[in-house]
């Protein structure tokens with residue numbers, strides 16, 4: 001078997017990355033505000049739920065909650081005006097985007113969540129919610145190091161076991177119990193909370209498919225780790241990360257395999273205990289060799305972290321504002337590998353891939369926290385490569401509630417979690433082996449067959465492979481134009497069943513996807529849903545960055561490009577797709 005030679009890049013020297021990677025990111029220190037998706041929509045004071053005049057393309061969607069359909073055919077700012085302006089009342093002015101609408105859950109009114117069989121399930125935190133909940137701002141005085149799971153020693157493992165054993169023994173009525181901690185995830189993604197201010201329209205707050213994915217999970221792990229510290233009796237303890245972006249970490253970490261350990265969970269895919277992890281897993285095991293899977297995984301990481309993550313919206317996910325009824329759109333890492341890994345770990349013999357393969361149950365498997373630590377580490381790495389966080393106040397002021405290690409309820413804001421050193425932790429430097437991995441174009445300058453336009457095909461149900469020829473708004477842009485804005489393929493109006501595992505793949509200028517795959521430049525990536533309850537139809541979108549891909553394919557001078565969608569698991573309905581520019585790059 002050939003051996004892989006992998007360059008090791010230091011993650012500690014944050015600003016010394018190779019200049020060839022600088023071009024992917026903004027180098028300008030001043031980052032413009034992420035534009036409000038609805039700036040172009042006229043604000044009226046008398047719009048209502050049934051107002052037919054408001055555009056419905058991205059702002060409206062129907063979301064069935066508790067069997068009802070809540071048609072949100074209005075702009076959320078209309079609601080704010082209508083009820084006298086809940087937020088940002090002093091900033092009402094000529095600029096419609098000034099109406100702030102940061103998300104927050106209606107925590108006190110937690111109600112039953114639903115599992116993917118639509119069965120009610122009580123995931124609410126135990127105890128009563130006090131009238132006043134203090135805001136918590138971390139002020140760490142020391143920085144603990146989260147270690148790679150494959151590198152921890154026995155002494156460290158004993159501490160983790162001690163903590164988890166104690167948490168598993170705590171009464172369910174204690175919010176620090178392992179069960180209550182697992183249910184935090186269930187309540188925040190299976191419909192346990194309405195958005196504060198939108199209880200009447202039953203708009204739920206789901207922490208996936210949008211820009212709050214990273215900050216929510218960072219805070220969740222933060223409190224989980226502090227509870228572990230308390231029960232390990234060691235405030236220097238830090239949770240491990242599943243280093244799935246590195247060849248030595250591309251297996252289920254061995255610390256989770258001992259069936260007599262509190263780190264064990266029996267509901268896992270038993271075929272995957274010794275198999276290499278496939279970061280593009282679609283529910284079927286690949287027949288590729290271990291070395292091929294590892295190489296493809298590294299290329300996948302490079303695509304997701306660099307090629308496809310050229311804007312904040314691409315990396316974090318799209319903006320999710322109070323009043324939004326649809327799932328705005330997941331970021332690169334949330335989609336792949338985050339979702340794939342959930343599916344890969346979960347037990348396929350369970351009806352929804354429990355535990356890890358469904359969000360209501362994922363937190364019951366201790367590997368969940370290890371998986372998410374690496375997701376969180378990707379945020380730090382993306383920043384170290386030059387990626388700039390959102391500066392939008394709606395993102396910064398979004399908030400969540402958690403119980404801390406003393407079982408006290410606190411409110412936390414996104415703005416207070418953007419720097420992990422202030423949170424008291426950092427990640428072990430284990431290098432970034434994927435940084436120099438590159439995909440190969442299967443063909444460059446390929447002559448493309450003719451295909452119907454998107455208008456001739458969409459809306460449609462994706463039951464078989466679909467290829468369309470999409471006109472580009474502009475070809476051969478200047479270097480400056482490319483630095484300023486990203487050319488984006490936007491697949492919008494994706495209607496999917498939230499209770500199903502869904503996957504479809506997207507190729508560009510590839511009329512023969514069976515010849516292609518994740519290692520090829522033609523493979524842009526996939527759309528994936530991990531079952532998260534309700535089994536309702538929800539609407540979302542998925543975007544892909546094209547600028548670098550088109551250059552690599554020798555297709556920058558093409559008027560039209562070929563987009564091919566390949567269904568892999570479950571069917572979705574797609575409203576349409578288009579190419580546009582995202583100006584938030586520089």
Ligand code: C2O
Nearest residue numbers: 185189208338342
């Ligand atoms: Cu909240 Cu891995 O998902």
